[in-house]
Amino acid sequence: MDQATDTPLKKTPLNARHRALGARMVPFGGWDMPVEYSGITAEHLAVRERAGLFDVSHMGQIEIAGSNALDAVQRISCNDASKLQIGQAQYSGLLTPAGTFVDDLLVYRLGPQHFMLVVNASHIETDFAVISEGITPAGDAVAVNVSARYALIAVQGPKALEIVQPLTGIDLASMKYYWFAHGEIAHVRGTVSRTGYTGEDGFEIFVPPQQADAVWLALMASGEQFGMIPCGLGARDTLRLEAAMSLHGNDIDDTRTPVEAGLDWIVGWKKDSFVGSDVLKQQKADGTAQKLIGFEMIDRGIGRQGYTLYSGDEAVGVVTSGTQTPYLKKAIGLGYVSAALAVPGTEIDIDIRGRRLKAKVVPTPFYKRTK
Amino acid sequence: MAYPAGFKYTKDHEWIELSGDEGKVGITDFAQAQLGDVVYLELPEVGTVLKAGQTFGNIESVKAVSELYAPVSGEVVEVNAALKEKPEAVNSDPHASWMVVIKLSDLGETGTLLDVTQYSDLVK
Structure with missing residues (x-):
């Protein structure tokens, strides 16, 4: 991750909550984030065995909408967004013309011609600029940086379903991995996605920042009997590494392509050309x-x-x-x-x-x- | 956690428990709390000669690697092999988790170390 410069660190809506819980705070991608509460080992094990609660509100959201939004997404995202049904998400890459990663991201299909991309915190502005330029040839499609509209809270671990379900009318048990739905969660209008970055089952919950603390507290209360604990970025890193999920800035960056990174499966090989596709096809044929x-x-x-x-x-x-x-x-x-x-x-x-x-x-x- | 009154301390958060011209060396409760979960210790061989302030090993937590600094000059006369096998003891019992014993080459150096009051003030 890019280290912060002299600009003041940004704070998520849960910053005070983390401090009140005694978290150790560190700068991360320009944000003041909790690295650990009770200790990385304890938090890591809680997620593997029970559940953990993470504030990932630093992640960015960029919406793309317009009558040509699908075409726009197809140009800038290396995966094939046409395979997505409404309510489904996919992992993908935002690439340079050389096929290397500007960032990795999740693409959510909100509507036939309406998408939301979830991107890494330290790249929000860069990604937004690259996306805005990259979608121009698609015609009627606009990109909007809506990061300020969402807090993002993740509940991860084998007990996640039992913890989140009592707080929402959305039928989570029938929600498949990498699908999402809108609804009320802890009496707050939001979006629940069955995704995560830990290698466990779990949910990522998008809510308005104003209500983030109320949702956090409701989740904590629901998770208490299951032994859920708050977890920081330290455990998030060790968990994702055990699951061999790439971290942009470490394992993938603007010198590495999806083919080199073993991420061939996030490349839409059959779709029309997209930014970086020529290089990827060459690499797939010749090896890296x-x-x-x-x-x-x-x-x-x-x-x-x-x-x-x-x-x-x-x-x-x-x-x-x-x-x-x-x-x-x-x-x-x-x-x-x-x-x-x-x-x-x-x-x-x-x-x-x-x-x-x-x-x-x-x-x-x-x-x-x-x- | 209270800091033992009989120990001497450094600004780098090592402690030394002196006994004659030898001292057991470890890291303080403050240091272990900063490091987080300790998973690995890299310690010197017996016979290694150190200057005060010199790196004598590394301590790794899940998060990061930190260097260990000799609080005094002298020769390493003993290494805590048992601690290398259970490095997590540095977290649970930092002031009993000695890493090396240094035979001091200059007893006068101990005057430059912090006493328990000075160290407690430093980390307050």
């Missing part, structure tokens, strides 16, 4: 020099972002994310290596502050929930 892999440490140590990967004496790549994961209790990470080495079982070395420690390439995700 590097591929994103998951690794697990063999020696004791943690390979962290920026550490160099070696095969013998040859530098073959770089770690993009790495941590000791609280649930699997292993040191794992993601990184790019030469394509020939991107095979599970391959041993590689990681330069950890001057020492070469052994790791091996493993299949991802590291963690997959049992349904």
Whole structure:
């Protein structure tokens, strides 16, 4: 993530609530955000075993509407939005002409010609500029940055359904993964989406900022008997890494394409050309020099972002994310290596502050929930 | 958590429990709380000679890596191998979780360390 400059940090509508709960606050993508409340390990385990509550209101929302909105989205989003039904969402990328990531995002289809994109906090302005320009040739379609209209609260974990359902008339049990619906939640008009960034079942709830605190408190009260606890960005990062979900700024950025990142599945190969599509098609045909892999440490140590990967004496790549994961209790990470080495079982070395420690390439995700 | 009265402290949040010309070294409750969940310790070999303020190892939490600084000059005469196996003890019992024992080369250096009152004020 881009680090904040001297501009004051932005605060979500739940900032006071986090502070009242004793959260440790850190700057993240220009926002003053909770990194942990009770501790990353405890929060991570709560989400795997019970449930956790996250404030992700820093995420941005950009709506695209107009009679040619689908065409507009198809031009700037690499996934195929025509496959979306109303009420369905998909993971996608906003790419440069070189096929690399400006950002990754979720595309929600609100109507036949009405979409909402959920983007990373630190990229809202950049994304908005790229999108506004990219959709111009589509004709009747407008992009509006509506980030200020939403607070976003995530309930994640195996108990999420039992916690959220009593607060809403929306039938959540029949809601499929990556679908959403509008309705009342804790007496507030909002949108509930069965999505998340933890590798668990769960919901992301869009509500007006004015009501965010009331919804947060209602969720906390509903979650208490299930052992739900508030969770910060620290656990969000270790959870998403166990699930091998990419983080923009770490694992994907404007030097990496979806093909290199193993995200071929978010590319609409059959649709008309879109920004970056020529490069992606070329890469799919020819292969790429590097591929994103998951690794697990063999020696004791943690390979962290920026550490160099070696095969013998040859530098073959770089770690993009790495941590000791609280649930699997292993040191794992993601990184790019030469394509020939991107095979599970391959041993590689990681330069950890001057020492070469052994790791091996493993299949991802590291963690997959049992349904 | 109270800071032990008999320890000396550094501004970098290490403690040293002196006994004759040797001292056990660890990190303070304040330091462990800042680090969060500790998952890994990288400690020096016995025999390593350190200058005061020099890095003697690394401590990793889930979040980040931090360096450990020698509060005094001297030679590492013992390393807490047991602690390396259960580094989470640094969080639960920081003032008993010693990492190394340093045999001081200059006892006069202890005068530059903080006492419990000074350290408690620092982290207040």
